Amino acid sequence: MTSASNVADNRQNQRDSFARSATGNDSLALQRASMDAGFRSYWRGDHNGVSVIVMDSPPDKEDVKPWLRVRDVLEAAGVRVPRVDARDVENGFLLLEDLGADTMLQAIDSREAEAWFDQAMQQLIKIQAMPLDATLPTYDREMLARELRLFDDWFIGKHLNHTLSCDDLENLELAYSRLIEDIMTYPQSWVHRDFMPRNLMPVHDGVAVLDFQDAVTGPIAYDVLTLFKDAFISWPDDFVETQWRKYHGLALSNGLNVPQDFETFQRQLDWIGIQRHLKVIGIFARLCHRDNKPKYVADVERFFAYLDGVVPKYPELQPLNDVLNKTVKPAMAKA
Secondary structure (H helix, E strand, C coil), rough: CCHHHHHHHHHHHHHHHHHHHHCCCCCCCCEEECCCCCEEEEEEEECEEEEEEEEEECCCCCCCCCCCHHHHHHHHHHCCCCEEEEECCCCCCEEEEECCCHHHHHHHCCCHHHHHHHHHHHHHHHHHCCCCCCCCCCCCCHHHHHHHHHHHHHHHHHCCCCCCCCHHHHHHHHHHHHHHHHHHCCCCEEEECCHHHHEEEEEECCCCCCCCCCCEECCCCCHHHHHHHCCCCCCCHHHHHHHHHHHHHHHHHHHCCCCCCCHHHHHHHHHHHHHHHHHHHHHHHHHHCCCCCCCHHHHHHHHHHHHHHHHHHHHHHHHHHHHHHHHHHHHHHHH
């Protein structure tokens, strides 16, 4: 038996022992429910006819404490989050309520999309109305730049196996600098960082929010951008604009710090979106080549489509447009 198999078996024994102790059910059996893009995994079991979930977050890979801390703050603010029924923080196990097998991504369809997004925006407004938390990391220049470099290093360098020319590097540096300096002027709020249908769960009173442990203080436009420029499903541009206008009105009526005019807000959505689209392309390449999770790379085309819809609108981002169209896309065609 390999060392990796031993580790997996030991972890399974720990997980089973926690679940049985937490429920008082010595015969409880767990089956995999789902797995994060990170290192957390989720396991479902039946306890006396009630389904329960065990979150397995290996302490050496994904500390569960940030998840718990943010969860408690969100719950106190009235945000619908999973209930925690038992915890073993030292070993990285939580017993959670089972919110079901389908996320909002599976539940949504075009006929009911607006109602689902209304529920999601209500939860987002609650998150953004919370006082800024000094303990949260800040989406500062360094973080924005580090995320942008994922595109260069992992997608262009690793995935495409392409070395950028000096001109390309200068163009990207100029575009990134303009993006970052602009984004740093945007109004700030809590930012979930991955607020999209896959991380929202249909519940009887709306939707519950998942995967919030990486929350930061950052641009208020970020999460509503992410909600509609999804990693796994695309929506028509006119629908997206209608929903963004609806959110903008809700934010203003709830006293949130968004620009008064929608056109200014639209520009902020576009620019923070460009940063996120580039970052996600890099992350998906990293998941493929570092973490042996190749399925995500199939969705990078969606993000290039998002970029095509906004980058050409802004003459000051022409250096980025040049790199994408004259270097990156030809390299993709050859890969």
